[in-house]
Amino acid sequence: MTTIDSSETKAERGQVLLEAKNLKKYFPVTKGLLISRTTGHIKAVDDISFALRAGETLGVVGESGCGKSTTAKMMLMLEEPTEGSILFEGGDVHNSAAVRKSYRSSVQAVFQDPWSSLNPRMRVKDIIAEPMVINWNITKAEQQERVMKLLNDVGLNEYHSNLFPHEFSGGQRQRLAIARALALNPRVIVLDEPVSALDVSIRAQIMNLLKDLQETYNVAYMLIAHDLATVRYMCTWVAVMYLGQIVELSPVQELFNNPSHPYTKALMSAALPSHPDTEQEEIILQGEVPSPLNPPPGCYFHPRCPAAMDRCSVDTPVVKEISEGHTLTCHLF
Amino acid sequence: MVTADTRIDTEVVLSVDDLRTHFTTRWGTVKAVDGISFDLRRGETLGIVGESGCGKSVTMLSLMRLIPIPPGKIVSGSIVLDGEDIVPISEQEMAKIRGSKIALIIQDPMTSLNPVFSIGDQVEEAIKIHQDIPKRSITDRALEVLRKVNIPAAESRVKDYPHQMSGGMRQRVVGAIGISCQPQVLIADEPTTSLDVTIQAQYLKLLKDIQKESDLSIIFITHDFGIVAKMCDRVAVMYAGRIVEHGSVRDIFNNPSHPYTEALLASVPRMDRVVDRLYSIEGQPPPLHDLPVGCAFANRCPVVMDKCIETYPEIKAVSDGHTAACWKVE
Numbered sequence: 001m002t003t004i005d006s007s008e009t010k011a012e013r014g015q016v017l018l019e020a021k022n023l024k025k026y027f028p029v030t031k032g033l034l035i036s037r038t039t040g041h042i043k044a045v046d047d048i049s050f051a052l053r054a055g056e057t058l059g060v061v062g063e064s065g066c067g068k069s070t071t072a073k074m075m076l077m078l079e080e081p082t083e084g085s086i087l088f089e090g091g092d093v094h095n096s097a098a099v100r101k102s103y104r105s106s107v108q109a110v111f112q113d114p115w116s117s118l119n120p121r122m123r124v125k126d127i128i129a130e131p132m133v134i135n136w137n138i139t140k141a142e143q144q145e146r147v148m149k150l151l152n153d154v155g156l157n158e159y160h161s162n163l164f165p166h167e168f169s170g171g172q173r174q175r176l177a178i179a180r181a182l183a184l185n186p187r188v189i190v191l192d193e194p195v196s197a198l199d200v201s202i203r204a205q206i207m208n209l210l211k212d213l214q215e216t217y218n219v220a221y222m223l224i225a226h227d228l229a230t231v232r233y234m235c236t237w238v239a240v241m242y243l244g245q246i247v248e249l250s251p252v253q254e255l256f257n258n259p260s261h262p263y264t265k266a267l268m269s270a271a272l273p274s275h276p277d278t279e280q281e282e283i284i285l286q287g288e289v290p291s292p293l294n295p296p297p298g299c300y301f302h303p304r305c306p307a308a309m310d311r312c313s314v315d316t317p318v319v320k321e322i323s324e325g326h327t328l329t330c331h332l333f
Numbered sequence: 334m335v336t337a338d339t340r341i342d343t344e345v346v347l348s349v350d351d352l353r354t355h356f357t358t359r360w361g362t363v364k365a366v367d368g369i370s371f372d373l374r375r376g377e378t379l380g381i382v383g384e385s386g387c388g389k390s391v392t393m394l395s396l397m398r399l400i401p402i403p404p405g406k407i408v409s410g411s412i413v414l415d416g417e418d419i420v421p422i423s424e425q426e427m428a429k430i431r432g433s434k435i436a437l438i439i440q441d442p443m444t445s446l447n448p449v450f451s452i453g454d455q456v457e458e459a460i461k462i463h464q465d466i467p468k469r470s471i472t473d474r475a476l477e478v479l480r481k482v483n484i485p486a487a488e489s490r491v492k493d494y495p496h497q498m499s500g501g502m503r504q505r506v507v508g509a510i511g512i513s514c515q516p517q518v519l520i521a522d523e524p525t526t527s528l529d530v531t532i533q534a535q536y537l538k539l540l541k542d543i544q545k546e547s548d549l550s551i552i553f554i555t556h557d558f559g560i561v562a563k564m565c566d567r568v569a570v571m572y573a574g575r576i577v578e579h580g581s582v583r584d585i586f587n588n589p590s591h592p593y594t595e596a597l598l599a600s601v602p603r604m605d606r607v608v609d610r611l612y613s614i615e616g617q618p619p620p621l622h623d624l625p626v627g628c629a630f631a632n633r634c635p636v637v638m639d640k641c642i643e644t645y646p647e648i649k650a651v652s653d654g655h656t657a658a659c660w661k662v663e
Binding site: 019063064073169171200201202203204205207208211226227228230232233234244253256266267268269270271272273275276277278284288289308 | 538582
């Protein structure tokens, strides 16, 4: 547990590190103050399965309320799944205390807003060293040495270690958050919209940094995003979520060359063009995402789907594989 | 799509000349906007693009005359709206113009609507202030604009409060208030950043439809080149309080002439093709209270020359209607 050098635990690129199986998260809705009773459930995440692989990035895209943040929270063990399991290197994290302990330090997070994710009263060296203080039994000198190495890794200098977070710009703060996430040699980092709070010219710096670090440390990323262009640049795999379900999961090239689910197509047509002469299919979805408290029967997307058929409002579609690694949930296939 | 070239004959509704808005702070004078000029023609969409702190929001506030005085002040320049310079006029006169000739849609629909008034009341308020018409017609007019922004079942929703509506619907209400008095110029300050992509697509289409219908001129303040590509006829790229490049949307995308524009375009990931590595602009913009004497982009510029550090480059024409402030342009 106390190793700084993690080279012996490094996995092969592409090896499955973490598997989510049939994850569900239902939040009960209660009525009444004294005698409260459950009147229904918000199905924030409804039966999703995916895998994270060493050195690869899984992008999760979808609109607000689709369950991508709840999924991220379950991966970080901040929420307990209602059903389903998370397997880390073969062991179920919710059943075995030993697996859970190594999981906690192997899965780290970088959040969207670097203004609220760093403690304003702590110095940079203490922020980055904190995970090591808690998890590793190493001396102060060893900690400081590692802090300096991490600062260099993320493109900052040693003199930054004595400063406070308010003395940094947004991009630099996100670098600090990344350094803290890397402190324990994690196997998986959950990135929750890591660049959307940053300026355009700074976004490219952070995205390139994340890619370089992945190359060096062979860490797996789970990237929560809403921007498809960012996903195309960063990811190896993409999961498109709608109302708590993964409607399409595919390798990134395949998804962009051959988007198949009507919702994926609509998302792509709604994305902003990269050039004024870009020809885009005009699919303007009608209405808004239905309430997850009372999702429509059959396929959850059918009330907004331009290709809806009669059976879509009755039968729930099942997951089908249409090509190697490319799965989707739709009656059209 | 209407291009800048076909709009060349239509009249200029808003003309900004050498506008300078400075703020006095304890660090010195912050030159948030420092000498910008542009024209806006009828029915045209101008995009003002730049990163945070480049002065795009202060430009917007100056056009609306909403700069807090002190610490801010429009120190020089003119803003000619519909033939009248609105810089020297009194606050009372400006209050009549604001909302009726020039209107604003701001970023966050959660905070721009008053939570204790129904949306009907809030749309009516704007009409009541600017138009001397009977109560009955005010209500009708409010309903009409709410229908125009595609609020479903507008008759029953006028009594709703902002919290009863989704983010997309709220932003539509803000849009309805913006167009309620048929302004000539509508300033949209990042109107879709808080919306989801599919809702954003609906909203942008709606704005385009309204623009076509009433020949409205729109200024889009944004940091997103995607919005520029989709919505704008012409683009002004701002950096450190000045316009560094200005031209039609195709000029900017096909032939970016300022190194900053070029770098910005290269640093945005693309949906339509695989990019191996994004170009990243190193460093940060300079602080606005301590601008260098030369070009403000010089310290980050990949093609910097000695001249750039010594003197600020003049604005030069690249081609017809396309200008850039760079020594590289001959």
